Amino acid sequence: MNSVVLVVDDELQIRRFLKISLESNGYTVHEVDNGEDAITKAAFLRPDYIILDIGLPDIDGIEVLRRLREWSKTPVIMLSVRDTDRDKIAALDSGADDYLTKPFSVDELMARLRVAQRHIQPTPDAAIFTAGDMQVDLARRIVTSKGEQVKLTPTEYALLRLLIQHAGKVLTHRQILREIWGAEYENETHYLRVYFAQLRLKLESDPARPKLIITEPGVGYRLVAP
């Protein structure tokens, strides 16, 4: 059976573009054009994914997301026309799985949906994670790059493991700092600058052009999906 996507956007042209591209990729699409209907429809329809615009006419998209998150874990991808870090961070910290800035391409959207799908259907024995030249044996805590073992400090390894658990998804600076260092360190972004530079030196084949650990400017980091 096709996966069901609920599209929430007040612009007819955007909904049409999303409907055509999602349907041609095998999804079943339902549409609403405001926040109230989005919440009702999500409860009634139980979609597999929700694509939610931040700028809705009645309730702010972020608020819709917060209300959804009170009872639902359905993956939500937020759309925004404003390319500001604040919107993105607010969306991610409020429980969005990802975001896209308009204008975006169909390919980008499908990639985000695939990542979201992987996170709701985790493979049970994913003890080995592979991306590019890097392989991580999570059971034995062994990291190799181009077949050679790489020594990581405990902090570096913890960061890498966190990114692997959320591979393909953006993690905000705050989310990473809270998770690894603790809540009282959530503003120490320079920790991340230092540790991610070190990780790249050890793992990327060309640290000047990283292919594994992607910086999302002003927002956070993303590990490429395997």
Next chain:
Amino acid sequence: MDDVLRTAVTQIGRGFDAEVAVLLPKNGKLTTDIHPHSTLKLEERDFNVTQWVFEKGKPAGRFTDTSPNASAQFLPLTTSNRTLGVIGIRTHQTARLPFDQQALLETFVNQVALVVERELLDEAAEQSAMLKESERLYTTLLNSISHELRTPIAAITGASSLLLNPHTQGGENARLELTRDIQHAAERLNRLVANLLDMSRLDAGRLKLKQEWCDVSDVIGVAVKRVEKDFAHRQLIIDYAPDLPLVQMDFVLMEQVIVNLLDNACAYTPPETSVKISAGIADKSLLISITDSGRGIPPQDLERIFDKFYRVPGTVTGGTGLGLSICRGLVEAHGGTLSAANMPEGGACFIIRLPVNDTPPPVQEAAL
């Protein structure tokens, strides 16, 4: 204006052995704000008197018939047709000034009033000149934007009408090309809007920097990734010292400056020539330079290219003339400089210089 008032306060103070206060109205109303160059402090009870002097244009206060218990003598700063402010004088004597001294003081105050009036007129003229200049910029902006908007809109309108027309010849290939034209036009519009937003934020002084400790190589890496497509057929050399320290900057804005400069290097140099980006620390500054291997910039234009809407004569169309001006604005907002130079071996070089005043705070291993 400040200089005029400072001189007046010192001169009157010295000439009459007195402390002096100047009050000028704001938006036509006299408040209790004393001009900062004043040497005399006023008391609460004096402000009724200053108000009265300002409204009536007549002297009052100490040693006069009106409110003689005020702490000082207050004289209006009047010209032939209006009162510009109030001046307060407290001599160190216990009696009124001798007649000739008082007359001299009044003459002096009248002189000050004349100078203040001239200053006010100059300021007004300057403001109206600024207004005219901003109107001129506004018109230039509108002209330039309408042109920049119309070109891609024309492309979209043309291509989409051809796509909709059943008689359009050329088959699948033509369809593909027209669709691609629409896409390019839309991308161009999107870039223009981004530029305009940046410009307006810079102009309004509303730009808030999010200064953080940044890994310079990361900033460059993200910028390089964003221009990847443009560099598909040319070499982009990245060259920086491996031990660059963290430097404070707004990651997103600085990345954008670098992207704009790399974009420019692509747009204004022959295809398949190489571009180099390097970074290093020198003289307490971070230097990021973007060097191309094109024809360079005419020497007389090296500074003018940073002016809004200025474009070097004879360059390819497609730019807004805003990019470099935005870049410079963003770098200057960081307390840095952006300059252009020609390389002795040919090619242009843009240099971002950011001050490095601090060392980053220490970093801790996580307690795991």
